[in-house]
């Protein structure tokens with residue numbers, strides 16, 4: 001890292017997350033043109049703030065890459081990632097993207113947000129009969145089945161319907177090669193139909209005259225360029241299933257596209273990603289569907305929290321904040337880093353920074369946002385931003401300890 005002439009680190013040089021719409025001005029964090037601390041002051045409780053412009057930019061970048069793959073393509077936003085209604089309505093208004101859903105309630109919300117059923121794709125797991133009855137009532141909804149039982153029960157209810165099948169190619173990958181984020185790796189997962197079940201799946205579909213128009217796979221979450229070779233192997237193995245599907249028109253490659261979470265992570269190389277897609281599916285008359293969640297919204301969101309105490313206990317300096325892991329459970333569940341950033345930094349050369357442990361307000365030992373994380377001197381009332389909080393934050397939040405209160409804002 002280059003040193004400034006006075007020997008100290010240049011101002012904010014370690015802020016790997018800086019970009020045009022997320023940066024510091026005179027030590028203050030500016031997000032989507034707004035002063036983060038001022039926003040936090042205005043609401044004075046945990047606040048998720050999302051940038052519509054960043055979401056649209058992420059969408060445009062992805063569309064550009066898909067166009068370069070040379071394949072016909074469709075996008076479905078995975079609303080499990082963030083279902084804040086204004087955000088869904090904004091995506092609907094772009095007219096450029098449908099919605100990927102995984103439950104009947106998500107179907108209702110997607111339709112209420114302005115997405116017609118014909119632009120909605122369902123891929124769910126452990127689906128009950130009461131779920132199927134609601135989903136099948138929507139004739140234009142596309143359904144990908146991830147179990148033999150789902151195929152059979154759909155066949156019994158609506159023989160002759162077009163369906164997709166989620167396959168499990170037996171290869172997966174995820175952020176940092178984290179096994180918990182791999183949905184189709186070595187460990188047997190609940191997702192998708194394995195090769196060993198394939199003949200039975202085809203027989204069940206044939207018995208009920210179900211036309212298999214789509215093959216679907218989603219093999220993990222958060223993959224970056226380092227994981228693209230592994231992802232490509234999974235794509236190749238999934239593509240092999242097509243040989244038995246004369247009616248397949250669409251290959252849905254799931255979501256899982258990742259973004260940097262810590263210093264040293266490099267953004268996903270979309271050119272390489274698109275080349276893998278083109279190599280496997282180009283020139284075959286197929287439409288490639290992608291259902292990203294995180295890639296569109298995660299880095300478009302901050303969670304703003306307030307410092308409620310700063311206290312050394314034994315060898316650790318704790319900074320206590322007014323929101324716990326229940327508001328954004330993904331880092332605790334999956335071990336995904338979620339970088340805390342001070343909204344106002346007085347000493348840009350970082351001489352007074354020290355490692356702190358950032359603790360939430362839930363009575364659970366795992367309720368720590370970060371450990372030994374370098375932060376500037378902080379005092380009660382200061383504001384903290386957790387970056388990359390736009391995906392699987394509010395959507396996964398709970399009211400554990402009745403600490404579930406927060407605001408959401410789309411700017």
Ligand SMILES: Cc1ncc(COP(=O)(O)O)c(C=O)c1O
Pocket residue numbers: 078080081100123218220221222254255256257291292293294295391
């Ligand atoms: C079937 C399916 N599609 C898409 C997604 C979206 O994944 P991501 O947000 O990592 O893009 C998920 C997430 O779990 C999923 O299960």
